[in-house]
Amino acid sequence: MQSDTRLxxxxxxxxxxxxxxxxxxxxxxxxxxxxxxxxxxxxxxRVADAADVAGVVTLARETGAELAVRSGGHSRAGHGxxxxxxxxxxxxxxxxxxxxxxxxxxxxxxxxxxxxxRATGEHGLATGLGDTPTVGLGGITxxxxxxxxxxxxxxxIDDLLAAEVVTAAGELLEVDEESHADLFWALRGGGGNxxxxxxxxxxxxxxxxxxxxxxxxxxxxxxxxxxxxxxDAAPEELSMIAxxxxxxxxxxxxxxxxxxxxxxxxxxxxxxxEAGEKAIAPxxxxxxxxxxxxxxxxxxxxxxxxxxPPQAFSAGTNILVxxxxxxxxxxxxxxxxxxxxxxxxxxxxxxxxxxxxxxGDATAFGHREAKLMVNIAAMHERAEERPEHETWAxxxxxxxxxxxxxxxxxxxxxxxxxxxxRRAYPRATLERLAQVKRRYDPDNLFRLNxxxxxxxK
Ligand SMILES: Cc1cc2nc3c(=O)[nH]c(=O)nc-3n(C[C@H](O)[C@H](O)[C@H](O)COP(=O)(O)OP(=O)(O)OC[C@H]3O[C@@H](n4cnc5c(N)ncnc54)[C@H](O)[C@@H]3O)c2cc1C
Numbered sequence: 001m002q003s004d005t006r007l008x009x010x011x012x013x014x015x016x017x018x019x020x021x022x023x024x025x026x027x028x029x030x031x032x033x034x035x036x037x038x039x040x041x042x043x044x045x046r047v048a049d050a051a052d053v054a055g056v057v058t059l060a061r062e063t064g065a066e067l068a069v070r071s072g073g074h075s076r077a078g079h080g081x082x083x084x085x086x087x088x089x090x091x092x093x094x095x096x097x098x099x100x101x102x103x104x105x106x107x108x109x110x111x112x113x114x115x116x117x118r119a120t121g122e123h124g125l126a127t128g129l130g131d132t133p134t135v136g137l138g139g140i141t142x143x144x145x146x147x148x149x150x151x152x153x154x155x156x157i158d159d160l161l162a163a164e165v166v167t168a169a170g171e172l173l174e175v176d177e178e179s180h181a182d183l184f185w186a187l188r189g190g191g192g193n194x195x196x197x198x199x200x201x202x203x204x205x206x207x208x209x210x211x212x213x214x215x216x217x218x219x220x221x222x223x224x225x226x227x228x229x230x231x232d233a234a235p236e237e238l239s240m241i242a243x244x245x246x247x248x249x250x251x252x253x254x255x256x257x258x259x260x261x262x263x264x265x266x267x268x269x270x271x272x273x274e275a276g277e278k279a280i281a282p283x284x285x286x287x288x289x290x291x292x293x294x295x296x297x298x299x300x301x302x303x304x305x306x307x308x309p310p311q312a313f314s315a316g317t318n319i320l321v322x323x324x325x326x327x328x329x330x331x332x333x334x335x336x337x338x339x340x341x342x343x344x345x346x347x348x349x350x351x352x353x354x355x356x357x358x359x360g361d362a363t364a365f366g367h368r369e370a371k372l373m374v375n376i377a378a379m380h381e382r383a384e385e386r387p388e389h390e391t392w393a394x395x396x397x398x399x400x401x402x403x404x405x406x407x408x409x410x411x412x413x414x415x416x417x418x419x420x421x422r423r424a425y426p427r428a429t430l431e432r433l434a435q436v437k438r439r440y441d442p443d444n445l446f447r448l449n450x451x452x453x454x455x456x457k
Contacts, residue, residue, distance in 0.1 A: 072136020
């Protein structure tokens with residue numbers, strides 16, 4: 001960034017902190033979840049409140065500096081950091097105010113999914129937010145938010161009641177169904193295109209004791225096919241996330257399974273212990289489980305497990321489809337064999353239920369009708385490897401979408417440019433998003449994201 005004087009001025013008026021390259025905390029703070037994005041921003045601003053956010057946005061707008069907005073830093077495309085630009089780091093804004101009687105929470109967007117879930121869990125309440133504790137509330141909610149409660153309660157955005165947003169003009173807006181309704185619509189699935197969300201008001205559900213955890217099964221074609229069918233046939237109280245991969249050498253997996261294809265199926269049944277055991281029985285019956293950690297637990301425990309080792313890069317893509325072609329399970333296992341990435345995984349999530357009941361045009365999340373999401377990931381160490389893994393993932397995605405160009409979920413789209421945007425949003429949604437973009441960010445200040453340009457081609 002050109003203007004050091006402007007940065008000093010910002011520093012003077014800030015409640016948070018500007019971290020430059022001479023700061024001892026710089027190296028730690030410039031790191032994002034995918035560690036391969038080893039970028040050196042001109043400054044990282046750890047904002048403390050909405051006024052700080054407005055100051056940073058204004059500085060970026062006026063100086064032309066590239067602006068990276070970061071909540072939890074999990075962007076697959078490395079959008080949470082910038083080479084030479086400004087990182088607006090929301091991680092210090094992580095307060096959660098809970099109105100237990102009103103069943104709502106106001107949460108600052110820098111809180112992690114795990115932090116939010118622990119805070120609401122103290123009241124026996126929950127909002128569905130994915131499956132990973134370190135993901136940021138800001139990023140996951142604006143993308144849509146598909147988690148362990150998706151079939152029971154819908155997407156995270158279906159529980160979003162209001163938001164506070166700093167626009168490209170540096171103005172703080174309170175938005176909901178009545179106020180700036182166009183922006184509120186766009187925020188729900190449109191990602192970070194329209195401003196910086198500083199606080200979100202979310203609906204809470206009475207969810208405390210659930211039947212949940214992880215089931216490890218051998219990954220045969222019958223198990224994969226049966227698992228998808230069983231998850232689809234299960235009551236909506238059950239949502240499952242199944243990862244098909246070669247078993248990593250981690251302590252909870254028996255040593256003789258390491259390197260063999262397995263399914264790690266994580267699930268939550270939120271609706272009573274007895275009914276939960278019954279709902280999960282057909283899944284357990286698919287094969288003798290290699291590990292069975294599904295049990296009555298408190299919901300926040302789903303976000304308490306150990307995180308895997310840091311990954312440099314994740315090539316890959318995702319598809320939202322109505323079903324899988326006939327030989328899908330065979331194809332998945334064949335691709336697992338030919339993968340050359342250090343860690344390759346195919347994640348299948350059965351959708352439907354409450355998510356599908358929200359009308360398609362009610363929010364900017366465009367693909368409510370999709371029955372399944374398949375997320376394909378190839379974790380690797382070196383940037384040069386990426387083309388090879390992207391080709392592997394793209395070919396698998398094509399094979400699983402019966403040769404068509406499938407729809408996609410914003411949250412798991414990598415660096416896929418315009419094609420990614422077209423897959424994430426149906427044409428009518430995209431045109432409406434562009435209209436909102438023209439109104440709130442006509443110069444495309446917020447462009448480090450799955451970018452909706454002010455004018456669509
Ligand atoms: C390990 C892993 C597990 C995941 N699991 C799930 C899952 O179960 N369900 C699911 O739905 N998604 C999941 N995701 C996808 C995840 O939701 C997206 O990558 C999301 O964008 C990450 O949010 P973040 O805040 O952590 O990332 P960041 O990199 O901080 O943000 C990503 C982008 O979101 C925007 N953004 C973030 N915060 C704000 C804000 N406050 N205001 C405006 N824009 C903002 C910016 O454009 C930013 O570039 C997962 C991702 C990973 C890496």
